[in-house]
Amino acid sequence: MAVKVYGKPQAVCPQRVMHCLVEKGVPFEFVLVDIDAMEHKRPEYMEKHPFGQVPFIADGDFELFESRAIVRYFASKYADRGPNLLGRTAEERAKVEQWLDVEAITYSPCAFSIVFNLFLLPIRGLPGNKGEAVASMEKLDKILEVYEKQLARTKYLAGDEFTLADLTHIPVTRYLVEHCGLAYLLDDKPHAKAWWEDVSSRPAWKKLMSFVASGASFYAP
């Protein structure tokens, strides 16, 4: 029985999960939850996901939410295939966990504030809060300076291999670069820029973007 991923395919958090599955060559069925119509806040959905968010997954009988818990689950379950996404030693694993937390707690809240105010609200014809967006952009620039220092020492965030710590950054960063005009933030950060170009060129990521664009429901590796 295939993995089922519930959410909206254009949304950042479901994309994290789908990208992980594509990296690992795991087939899945995408089940649309119409978040524009607030389907994720309806009682039927909230019975599965008590916080009313996406994604939600079912792997046979096992159900899970929180995209970073989900990608850890699949990275462990399929540790034997595809890229090693969790590090090879206790120390490497700790670095993966460290940068996953930086993404979750420091990077993404800042990035989301920008995407929300400069893209998501405007495309719905609503005014974004420009002041908030600018403050977040200044914050993001400082955060990226730290990333630049790390990426001058290691090819990827947690070391010299691509791991979950890099993966979870990709969907929201694509929005920043392609929909919010923020590629220029990387111009004075050559290592961060090279990192972005590398991770966003990964075949699995490109495959996922094609899948999302196609509107298909079933992904087969």
Added chain:
Amino acid sequence: MAVKVYGPAISTATVRVLLCLEEMGAQYELVPIDYSTGEFKSPPHLARNPFGQVPAFEDGDLMLFESRAISRYVLRKYKSSGPDLLREGSLEESAMVDLWLEVEAQQYDKAISAIYIEIAIKPVYFGGVPDEKVVAESVEKLGKVLDVYEARLSKSKYLAGDFLSFADLSHIPYTHHIVASPHASLFESRPHVKAWWESLASRPAYKKVTAGTPTSK
């Protein structure tokens, strides 16, 4: 060689790491880092934590930051000498631990830390006055999160399942302060949440780490 934790004993994120070290009976050295002298942003500390935050953690050549990542490392390193708080022997159990850790870090922490900053940090460290609007909004948000916890804990003894895990312990640092505050009713009024908290607060590691940690009045 004992591991080192860098941070003030009062910092909630530092407490998270200390709790895990105590639960596992590990030897460690706490190196205080002083906020008021700007030590968080000093070059030696930035070399440990490039975001200028606490805690940082050192084990030989390994330097780590982010309290939950440090805690996971500690729980794995000392796993033979304490309780199994990560459940990594089971794919599904460890996934449930990860899930409720994400909920703690995203939903719970945002709401409860906002209350703590207003009622404890601002007045004590910055001579400021709590913003009652922010407190009220955060209390409401935390209440909604705790409603989900109440429902969950009426079905399972602890958050990730019928076993205590790091997902439960990770809630301790801020909760310790809020249950000693005028907002304790958030916890007192939800019977399963109340019982869950009392179970966590009865643990020797909790008592040891929080002894002498001032709570807001």
